[in-house]
Amino acid sequence: MAQFPFLTVDFPLFLAPMEEVSDSSFRAICKSFGADVVISEFVSSEAIIRDVDKSKRKLIFHEDERPFGIQIFGNNRDSLCQAAEIAETYHPDFIDINWGCPVKKIVTKGAGSAILKDIPKMVSLTEAVVQSVKLPVTVKTRLGWDETNQPIVEIAERLQDVGIQMLTIHGRTRSQFYKGTADWTLIGKVKNNPRIFIPIVGNGDIDSGEKALQYKNEYGVDALMVGRAAIGNPFIFDEIRQVLAGKCPNVYLYRDKLETCLKQLRSAAAVKGEKKAVLEMRRHYSGYFKGVSHFKEKKIGLMQAQSIEECENILIKNNEL
Ligand SMILES: Cc1cc2nc3c(=O)[nH]c(=O)nc-3n(C[C@H](O)[C@H](O)[C@H](O)COP(=O)(O)O)c2cc1C
Incomplete structure (x- = not known):
């Protein structure tokens, strides 16, 4: 090597x-x-x-x-x-x-x-x-x-x-x-x-x-x-x-994905400002919540949200946490 x-x-x-x-x-x-x-x-x-x-x-x-x-x-x-x-x-x-x-x-x-x-x-x-x-x-x-x-x-x-x-x-x-x-x-x-x-x-x-x-x-x-x-x-x-390593992959649950997604959004906002972070985060949601039922409706809201608070409300509201 x-x-x-x-x-x-x-x-x-x-x-x-x-x-x-x-x-x-x-x-x-x-x-x-x-x-x-x-x-x-x-x-x-x-x-x-x-x-x-x-x-x-x-x-x-x-x-x-x-x-x-x-x-x-x-x-x-x-x-x-x-x-x-x-x-x-x-x-x-x-x-x-x-x-x-x-x-x-x-x-x-x-x-x-x-x-x-x-x-x-x-x-x-x-x-x-x-x-x-x-x-x-x-x-x-x-x-x-x-x-x-x-x-x-x-x-x-x-x-x-x-x-x-x-x-x-x-x-x-x-x-x-x-x-x-x-x-x-x-x-x-x-x-x-x-x-x-x-x-x-x-x-x-x-x-x-x-x-x-x-x-x-x-x-x-x-x-x-x-x-x-x-x-x-x-x-x-x-x-x-x-x-x-020949092992079975770990399973990440909705809760893990939500936590990670919110952590990314908050830390991006701390570095580049809320507006830019909220905009750039839009690329990531489909990946994080692929396969989650009824996510389509949430995604529409996330694509329009302008603040972290709005994103958090959409993501946390009615979820399986
Ligand atoms: C949104 C986006 C932005 C990218 N920006 C860069 C970049 O700044 N520098 C670079 O070398 N490649 C860039 N790429 C190319 C990726 O680094 C990578 O070579 C390409 O996506 C192929 O790998 P993948 O099939 O794993 O996505 C970008 C790709 C995407 C999708």
Whole structure:
């Protein structure tokens, strides 16, 4: 097994960086249910340099989130390096570069997955960031730009050669966005390339303990990263851990889910303010209360609620507690 630069856990589980989802409060909750490594939402390198308050706040984390990585994106050498240097002063455990975001407004600026069309630039920008900070630098990317262009095996070798210390691969191309199923065959090919010695983190569609076990065995990756399946379901890390250990997953009751959900809402409000926390929490409810009878009516109320008090009233009223 390859060595991670920032932890010694055997087969770590990562919470995926997700904009407006993987904030500090959600990261802490995922850690408490067994995520081993968490990463910030992606932060614009230009915004870090311009000292934009909203972006700088994304660099803040709590000690109990460690190991914690700050993820930056951009396409300009000086900005990326300067942003990495600033991020380093927050003392995360590593700096992750986002070379995978498929969103149009990022790609049209040459950042995120746009770089998959210019591998020499990807390599040289990554090398510049590696050289500008003392912390380990890692990369998260996709298989390639589209079906006809999936150079991830070459990319992995070249990024390793310029000094990255971990590579996360989402098994889709940019043109797939989040559609279809993730193709893990190329992730396995990267991992099984005898030239590769850095840890390879597999990402894409892990949504159960069973699948985690299957993909771990089939593709031999050093770690798994879970994104969408953790939204409103931080318990998935415990489920995966139990299944990997050959045990039956723990059962989480409505009461546990309600408690966890309210804890997340309150702690998010303490960090980013009530309005934003109430808004962003909306993404999580379907996950937390999947399968709960009559939740549809509550959800309509939650989608309109403007305050924590309103959310609490809806969630706690007439429930099975
Ligand atoms: C709402 C949302 C926001 C995301 N934001 C980021 C991000 O900031 N940085 C990043 O590298 N990937 C981001 N991603 C991609 C995820 O990290 C992950 O690669 C992708 O969802 C595939 O994993 P999954 O199938 O487990 O969800 C985002 C995905 C979603 C759904």
